[in-house]
Amino acid sequence: MTSTVSAYKEKMKEMSVLSLICSCFTAQPHPNSIYQYGADMEVKPINKRLSGQSFEVILKAPADLSPDRPQPLASPPKKKDVSLDELQKRLEAAEDRRKSQEAQVLRQLAEKREHEREVLHKALEENNNFSKMAEEKLNHKMEVNKENREAHLNALKQRLREKERHAAEVRRNKELQVELSG
Template identity: 70%
Template structure:
């Protein structure tokens, strides 16, 4: 099928060059059938303002026509491959499979390595964030503790001052009672 298609495309390429040459040489309209090949027929259509037009009729390879010889080209018979040839093909296929498997395993290993790197980096970022958060929390707790301690110390100081003052007041009262009494 591929060989037939490529043959048709080659003939069509030849046709465009052939039609160009003919249109340059002959300015008279061509007869209805421009050319016949073994498996296609080219007919000229009315000339248009944009240039010459052709109709290409492809004939089926199994369609016998009177102009065509009756000998049909049969596809070449395939010879049976030998056991050695089959073994060689099998080994080549196995080698390709192993090579593809190695490539896939290599790609998976690289992907796994990249994933490990990303995971490690994410853990580092998480650890750094946790450390910074913990440091901030500890700092706040220290500040709170220092503030409480400062208040406590201030309260103790006031209490001592009041006790001293109360002691002085008691002494003064005793002196006043002794003097007045």
């Protein structure tokens, strides 16, 4: 931390006072103006605030500046050569992972099918039970209706017999009246 603070102080000393003063008088910062002071510091203007101009000072860590370490814009590090055995091991490991995933997917599918079969079996059972119950209710209603019709027919026959007896009695009474009057 102290090395960062000291590096900042040194850079501030190197920065020209004139550029600081001029930036205070400029109403709008120049678009895309990023000032670089060496390879280890950048100054970016930020949107103007009520209190005045504001800047963002970006300091790079001393470790980033070491000559051993590649710069960020440098080409990516080259991959080391991989041996044929190493490639074969990687391929086998990838194949094992693929087979394991495939087996897991197949297990899940089998479990799903079994569950679907159970649900279908249960639905068929419930449908059969409902059909049997509906058939029994229908048969019961038909029997009750048949009994009601028979009872109604019997009642009608009984009334007809009574009317016939009454009619026969009325005819006899008329015949008796005709014989007595005549």
